[in-house]
Amino acid sequence: MDSYVGRMMTALKELGIDQNTLVIFTSDNGPHNESNHDLVRFNPSGPLTGIKRSLTDGGIRVPMIAWWPGRIPTHVVSDHVAYFGVWMATAAELAHAKIPSGCDSFSFVPTLVGDSPKQAKHAFLYWEFHEQGFKQAAIYQGRWKGIRSGAPDAPILLYDQENDAGETTNIANEHPDIASKIGDYLSSVRTESVDWTPVWTVINEYQFRQFSLIIIKRIRHFSLNATIWFPGSAWEPIELQALPASASWQPKIREAEPRRQCVPRQEPGNERSTLAYASPH
Numbered sequence: 001m002d003s004y005v006g007r008m009m010t011a012l013k014e015l016g017i018d019q020n021t022l023v024i025f026t027s028d029n030g031p032h033n034e035s036n037h038d039l040v041r042f043n044p045s046g047p048l049t050g051i052k053r054s055l056t057d058g059g060i061r062v063p064m065i066a067w068w069p070g071r072i073p074t075h076v077v078s079d080h081v082a083y084f085g086v087w088m089a090t091a092a093e094l095a096h097a098k099i100p101s102g103c104d105s106f107s108f109v110p111t112l113v114g115d116s117p118k119q120a121k122h123a124f125l126y127w128e129f130h131e132q133g134f135k136q137a138a139i140y141q142g143r144w145k146g147i148r149s150g151a152p153d154a155p156i157l158l159y160d161q162e163n164d165a166g167e168t169t170n171i172a173n174e175h176p177d178i179a180s181k182i183g184d185y186l187s188s189v190r191t192e193s194v195d196w197t198p199v200w201t202v203i204n205e206y207q208f209r210q211f212s213l214i215i216i217k218r219i220r221h222f223s224l225n226a227t228i229w230f231p232g233s234a235w236e237p238i239e240l241q242a243l244p245a246s247a248s249w250q251p252k253i254r255e256a257e258p259r260r261q262c263v264p265r266q267e268p269g270n271e272r273s274t275l276a277y278a279s280p281h
Contacts, residue, residue: 055137146182
């Protein structure tokens with residue numbers, strides 16, 4: 001990554017546009033526990049709690065470095081709390097364009113150019129996540145972090161991020177008025193969508209391994225269809241979107257332990273091959 005950023009900066013200078021280009025370096029989430037990363041060795045979350053897919057700050061708090069010679073002051077650190085939604089208004093202001101009506105994005109150009117007294121701020125910032133059970137989070141007044149999971153009326157976990165960056169101590173009982181304000185906000189903030197329907201049931205790693213049967217059928221040269229049954233639940237079977245497949249296609253199912261590879265079994269006299277995987281758990 002360092003090499004690619006360096007190449008980009010070199011290209012900007014060679015083109016003679018480096019003095020008139022805003023460069024922003026940031027990330028889409030906190031550190032992840034994939035590709036055999038050693039979280040204990042590298043401690044990538046530092047003092048923060050959680051990793052990617054968490055709504056604690058270890059999952060959603062990321063650095064942002066901005067570079068714009070002559071416009072952005074050097075060696076300045078800002079404590080302004082923002083999220084990616086504000087980039088729409090920011091880019092629009094820089095391009096002298098208008099944002100759509102009804103958009104709640106606030107430009108952070110004042111923060112970038114060192115004019116923080118003019119910076120508009122959100123009373124609330126909102127996040128939600130749908131993997132492993134629906135959950136919500138909000139930051140109130142740039143300081144108070146509230147998280148709800150498990151049920152739409154579940155108690156709010158409240159953290160004071162000015163004094164507890166690691167979100168280690170739930171202080172909802174000490175500040176019931178703030179917890180209630182955030183809880184009311186989380187209950188009313190969503191715009192309902194058929195594509196993002198909350199499912200509050202927690203699906204953890206153990207439950208994931210209970211998938212008792214995955215049947216994959218391949219129509220040779222045309223498509224791959226997969227249906228997954230969730231035993232013991234009220235969920236309907238999920239049919240995955242058809243994908244292109246070739247004659248040499250070999251699906252693989254990967255798990256942390258053990259790993260399994262599934263190979264299609266040819267059926268004489270039938271143009272289809274069928275693959276079945278049954279979990280021993």
